[in-house]
Amino acid sequence: MEKPALPKGTRDFGPAEMAKRQFILTTIRTIFQKYGFQPLETPAMENLNTLEGKYGEEGSKLIYKIRSNKSLRARLSGEKIDALNSIYKFWLPQKSELGLRYDLTIPFARYVVMNRHEITLPFKRYQVQPVWRADRPQKGRYREFYQCDADVVGTDSLICEAEIILMIKEVMHKLNINKYSVKINHRGILNGIAEVIAAVGREGELFVAIDKLDKIGEPGVRKELIEKGFTSTQLDSLFALIGTKGNNREKLTALKTTFASSTTGLKGVHELTEVFDLLNHYRADDNHVEFDIALARGLSYYTGCIFEVKINDVAIGSVSGGGRYDNLTQAFGSKEQLSGVGISFGIDRLYDAMEELKLFPKETLSSSKVLVCHFDEATRAYALGLVTQLRAAGINSEIYPDVSKLKKQLDYANKKMIAFCLVVGEEEMKSGELTIKNMESGEQEKLTITTIIHKLTH
């Protein structure tokens, strides 16, 4: 007998994990809906050409490809395939036509292009589904994980950016995460930097390196860029720029003069300034929001604001990221230029961080509110009617299915963190005065089912 195992980088989620995961998911969903986003789901698999060429060179390697067995079988009999496979394993045309979803943004763009006629712009959708990456797993990095995306397409308004920040703040607040920062930057600012330090055309290398600033520090970034052939004059002006001091507003003001000759740099400054202005109009503050000149983010399709959310005191990557992309739908042949902006939460990382910081509320774990206990077949039969009444009143309840000792039933309630036990014996059955026991305090009293229901629902 073979021992069962999970594929590398995948996990099962038992009831305890699911309770916590759903706490995160419903929190995020509720907030997305509150801001006017509507749900969308797309298939786990896409045609490979939908996925290919969208995630850069590194990303392409990480797409899970699904081999089509049909095309081979159509041509050869099973026997021949086996024979050929054993000899020419690598030569057979292993036609790969499908791939697993790598993120939720590209499938969304595909959906928008395919359904353009029935979509009213601006279109706001959210999507909560697993994605797959053929990456090597490590802490906070899995091969199958969930993303929660909210995107708006069809408007350039920076109100969207501001609302993204508001949603992030609200999600973090509802999840009891207090120590975190929403980093924000703008591709225009990054491009402006490239212009100012005379590195136009080499933005890729430059951005990848400076994105690592908080990880490897200035010396590390310098070293990497020197190796790539940047001059120390360029690097000096680069770090003078990145090292701009002050709060968000002060940094923006300082950059305005730096970018006097860079239109793209100025555009970045103006847009970020407007985002901060909008936050004020929403009567929100910019606590936790940090304009980070060195924030770059990998995905090459971003063109405007970019976001990233990090939780303090946990050694886990970012729990959320996003930004504005101006021409995503053009990759699918759309002539119309649609601008989009979105945010993605990685709930697996949120989970890991919250677990580490012990932020899950206790109630998350309990399932039923009431366990109905009994002593024999007669009381059990009578108790069934009580369960129905409890459930009809909207109280999550269950009955212990076997006739067994009360001790065992109370034990069960303890393990499932059920708050109340309704004990139904012969006496209770006759009088209709039922024993309700509070499992935390140990107190118990005798009440009728109607008063019990009243107490539990008010």
Place this chain on the structure above:
RNA sequence: GUGAAUGUAGCUCAGUUGGUUAGAGCACCAGAUUGUGGUUCUGGGGGUCGCGGGUUCGAGUCCCGUCUUUCACCCCA
């Protein structure tokens, strides 16, 4: 994809320079208590030492391979 560590009961870990029948705590099950749990006491079940090969009279311990998990790089949620 590159480099490096790890693996002993459900969990956390002991296991002496290779030497009899591999241990502990927690968890689990049963009883003390045939209508009262989360405390206590008593007893019990559970391990092909990740898997496969090798060295040896003898391997949990040494060697090789493989898988898993983890860490760094790469990249990212």
